[in-house]
Amino acid sequence: MEFFVSKESAFVRQPRWLLLHTAAVFGFLYLPIVVLIVYSFNGEGVGGFPPRNLTLNWYRILFSDAAIWDSVINSLEVALAAMVIALVFGVPAALALDRAGFPGKALFRRLVLLPLILPGIITGLSLLMLFNITGTKLSLLTIVLGHGTALISVATTEVFAGLRKLDREQEEASLDLGANYWQTFWRVTLPNLKLPIIGAALLIFTLSMDEIAVSFFLIGRDNTLPLEIWGRLRRGITPEINAVSTIIFVFSLATIVLWYRLRMVNQAVPEIAADFAETAAGH
Amino acid sequence: MFSRAYKTAVTAPPLLWVAIFLLLPYALMFCYSFWSVSPAQTIVHSWSFSNYTQLLRVNVYWQTLLRSMWIAARVTFFSLLLGYPLAYFLSFHAGRHKDLLYQLVIIPLWVSYLVRAYAWKTILGSDGVLNTLLQYAHLTRHPVEFLLYSPFAVVLTLTHIYTPFTFLPIYAALEHIPRNLMEASHDLGATPRQTFWKVILPISIPGLLAGATFAFVLSLGDFLAPLLLGGPSGIMISNIVVSLFGAAYNWPLGAAISLVMLVLVVSLLFLSERLEKKWSFS
Numbered sequence: 001m002e003f004f005v006s007k008e009s010a011f012v013r014q015p016r017w018l019l020l021h022t023a024a025v026f027g028f029l030y031l032p033i034v035v036l037i038v039y040s041f042n043g044e045g046v047g048g049f050p051p052r053n054l055t056l057n058w059y060r061i062l063f064s065d066a067a068i069w070d071s072v073i074n075s076l077e078v079a080l081a082a083m084v085i086a087l088v089f090g091v092p093a094a095l096a097l098d099r100a101g102f103p104g105k106a107l108f109r110r111l112v113l114l115p116l117i118l119p120g121i122i123t124g125l126s127l128l129m130l131f132n133i134t135g136t137k138l139s140l141l142t143i144v145l146g147h148g149t150a151l152i153s154v155a156t157t158e159v160f161a162g163l164r165k166l167d168r169e170q171e172e173a174s175l176d177l178g179a180n181y182w183q184t185f186w187r188v189t190l191p192n193l194k195l196p197i198i199g200a201a202l203l204i205f206t207l208s209m210d211e212i213a214v215s216f217f218l219i220g221r222d223n224t225l226p227l228e229i230w231g232r233l234r235r236g237i238t239p240e241i242n243a244v245s246t247i248i249f250v251f252s253l254a255t256i257v258l259w260y261r262l263r264m265v266n267q268a269v270p271e272i273a274a275d276f277a278e279t280a281a282g283h
Numbered sequence: 284m285f286s287r288a289y290k291t292a293v294t295a296p297p298l299l300w301v302a303i304f305l306l307l308p309y310a311l312m313f314c315y316s317f318w319s320v321s322p323a324q325t326i327v328h329s330w331s332f333s334n335y336t337q338l339l340r341v342n343v344y345w346q347t348l349l350r351s352m353w354i355a356a357r358v359t360f361f362s363l364l365l366g367y368p369l370a371y372f373l374s375f376h377a378g379r380h381k382d383l384l385y386q387l388v389i390i391p392l393w394v395s396y397l398v399r400a401y402a403w404k405t406i407l408g409s410d411g412v413l414n415t416l417l418q419y420a421h422l423t424r425h426p427v428e429f430l431l432y433s434p435f436a437v438v439l440t441l442t443h444i445y446t447p448f449t450f451l452p453i454y455a456a457l458e459h460i461p462r463n464l465m466e467a468s469h470d471l472g473a474t475p476r477q478t479f480w481k482v483i484l485p486i487s488i489p490g491l492l493a494g495a496t497f498a499f500v501l502s503l504g505d506f507l508a509p510l511l512l513g514g515p516s517g518i519m520i521s522n523i524v525v526s527l528f529g530a531a532y533n534w535p536l537g538a539a540i541s542l543v544m545l546v547l548v549v550s551l552l553f554l555s556e557r558l559e560k561k562w563s564f565s
Contacts, residue, residue, distance in 0.1 A: 022372040025365045028443065029391045032402035035412055036394070039405065046405045049416040093297035100290035108298060111305050117497065117552060119504020121521045122545050125528060126308030129315055129538070149304040152297070172284060181289045210395045212507065217528070226397050233401055233511065245398040252393040260386065 033249070040242035058239040068244055071228035078144050078224055079208035085148030086204045090155025091197065095189075097156070098163040113157065115150035120213025123150050128217045139220035146214045151207060155200045162196030195262060202259045206252055309545070315538035324532060334539035344523065344540065351519040354438055355503040359449075361442040362498040366449035367491065371483075374457035385454070392447050400508050403440045407431040407512070432514025440512055441502040448501070449494030456490025457483070489559040496555040500548050520544065 039046050043053030062068060093112055097105070115123045127146050128138075136142060170192065174184040190197075212226040219227055225248070229241055317330045338344050369388065377384050391399070406412045409426040417423045429435060460483060468478040506521035513519070520540065527537030 018368060018372050018376065021368045025369045025446070026387065028365065029388070029446065032399050032406065032443065033391060033394055035406055036398065036402040039412075047408060047410045047412060047415060049412050049419050089297045089300045092293040093301075095293040096290070096297060099285050100294050102290070102294055102298075108301065111301050112297070114305070114549075117500055118548060119501055119521065119544070121504050121506055121524060122312075122541055122548075125524070125537070125541055126312045127304065128528070129311040129534070130304070130308045133311060145304060149300070152300070168284070175284070181286065181292075206393060210393075210397075212395075212397050216507075216525075226395060229395075229397060229401075230507075233397075237401070237405065241398075241401065245395065245401075248398075249394050253390065256390070256393055 036242050037246050037249075040239050040246045042239055046237050046239055046242065058243040062240050062243045062247075065240065067223075068225070068228060068240075071223045071225045074140055074222050075209050075225040078140055078147060079205045081144040082147035082151055082208045083201055083204045085144065086151040086155045087197065087201060089148075090152040090200070091159050091193070093152060093156045094159035094163055097160055113153045116153040116157075120150075120211070121217070124214040124217035127214070131218070137220065138218055140222050140224075142218040142220065143215050143224065146218045147208045147211055150211075150214055151204045154204050154207065155197075158196045158200035158203070159193055162193050166192055198262055199259055202255055206255055209248070209252075312538050312542055312545070315535050316542045318535040318538075320533050320535060326534060334536045337536060338539060338543065344520075347518060347523055348520045348540075348543070350434075351503055351521070354434055354441070354517075354519060355499045357438045358441040358445060358502040359495050359498040361438065362445045362449040363491065363495060365442070365446045366494060367453055369446075370450050370454035370457055370490075374454060374460075388447050388450055391443075396444060397507060399444060400440050400511050403436065403443065404431065404512055407436055407439075431512060432517065434513065434517045436512040436514075437505075437508050437517045437519070440508045441498075441505060444508075445498040445502060448497045452490040452493035452497070453487060454490070456487040460486050485562070488562040492555050492559050492562070496551060500551060503548070504544060 038051055040058055041054045041056070042051040043055040043057065044051070090112075093108075096102070097109055102108075124146065127142070127149070130136075131138060131142050166189075171184055171188050174188045175181070179187065210226060211224075212230060215224055215227055216230075223231065225244075229244070232238075232241060315326075316334055317332070319327045319329070319331065319333060321327050373381060373384050373388070404411070407430040408414065409428060409431065411431070413430065414423075414426040417427065464482060464486075465478055468482045469475075473481065503519075504521050506519060506525050509517045509519045509522050510525075513522075521544075524537045524540050524544075527533045527540070
């Protein structure tokens with residue numbers, strides 16, 4: 001036993017620089033977020049050290065700013081619609097990749113996952129050309145189509161990972177006992193995929209709420225929130241932007257905590273990491 | 284086990300969608316890149332290589348492309364420099380705080396990209412947080428100017444944004460290393476340093492490649508950080524594309540540049556996938 005402990009500690013011994021490095025990286029990652037939140041309360045505007053005259057005034061201005069809230073509503077609608085498109089096409093795509101063989105399957109898999117790793121400008125511009133040549137007027141609908149298409153990849157990756165862990169015997173039993181494919185899908189397959197689907201839905205929703213590079217090219221008359229913020233940044237900056245960002249951050253955080261809670265029920269953290277990595281690597 | 288009808292039902296709808304909204308747009312981009320713009324500002328649908336020859340002939344295009352690649356390479360380097368030791372610490376030394384720290388790395392991803400870039404702008408500006416702090420602490424008398432509207436600001440901001448993305452696959456790779464492999468290495472007389480270079484690093488190479496590819500590809504195509512923080516010297520290739528699709532109105536030339544980027548990105552993905560396969564032990 002003693003031998004075992006000493007063996008453990010040989011590679012568990014941590015160099016001091018590694019601890020310092022980790023602390024510094026966390027500092028780097030959180031500095032802008034802390035600055036963002038602190039200066040949303042700063043009476044003197046977005047610059048200047050130390051922060052002075054702490055106030056809730058920017059939040060008060062924000063709450064009576066109709067343009068911002070219109071764009072928030074637009075973003076929520078877009079995110080909801082994009083989520084539906086991504087799931088309606090992403091879940092079957094995962095099933096197809098898991099269980100059907102068809103010509104061009106490898107190309108199909110790559111194409112579906114490509115928007116996840118491709119810079120948004122390419123997805124945005126290629127769709128802009130499609131809408132231009134078909135005479136489609138740019139509006140929130142074109143943004144929905146863009147987000148939906150780009151985020152099918154998220155639904156497919158999440159659900160595909162879920163399918164890989166799924167026990168096919170349940171579906172087999174259901175079919176043997178006389179249920180048809182439709183019944184089996186709704187009563188056996190889908191309930192078993194509940195967690196990956198909810199996880200994908202939340203992820204798609206938050207990603208769409210934040211998306212700007214694709215929306216940038218497909219925007220019509222109505223702004224989404226990121227584009228409204230972008231327009232204001234070009235005109236000059238006020239802590240109102242900090243205030244709205246702080247509120248969105250708190251909401252995203254709540255969503256993510258919910259997501260982790262759901263996944264934590266039957267998945268260990270490293271597996272989530274592996275999923276994310278696979279998604280990131282486009283596999 | 285699954286009937287033909289079932290397979291068709293799950294395959295056809297996504298296949299159709301992907302064909303219309305991904306394959307067709309890429310094909311259109313390809314077509315556009317061979318068309319041109321008439322003096323009357325309409326698109327001429329006749330085919331030529333003139334956009335591509337223009338790319339090679341006009342210095343500003345290929346120089347900006349090279350500068351974008353150089354910025355993306357720096358972002359990749361610094362993201363790995365920050366992300367790898369972070370992943371190593373979390374995987375091997377974080378103990379019972381592992382889950383918490385892991386989530387702390389992820390959380391910044393949920394602050395909008397745009398908002399984080401904007402936050403850096405308020406930090407780096409000449410009357411921003413950092414400069415006023417330096418003056419407050421009497422470290423400088425005049426604001427340090429090179430911080431904002433420079434390639435430095437773009438590299439810093441993009442490194443901030445892509446460090447968590449490089450961290451994730453590296454961490455996943457480290458987590459998959461069987462711990463008894465390291466015990467074996469120790470038993471056979473390797474020092475911790477040797478264990479790192481000969482066991483841990485080689486096994487984590489696929490994760491490292493995935494993270495590097497992600498950081499490089501996404502920062503290469505970025506146009507918002509340069510617009511917000513780059514100034515004239517921080518312009519990247521996507522900014523040129525944006526202006527060609529906007530005020531400069533030359534969609535065909537913009538499409539040609541986009542297509543060059545697309546081909547570059549897809550070949551990089553292909554290359555990194557091949558390398559990852561070569562390095563993976565399973």
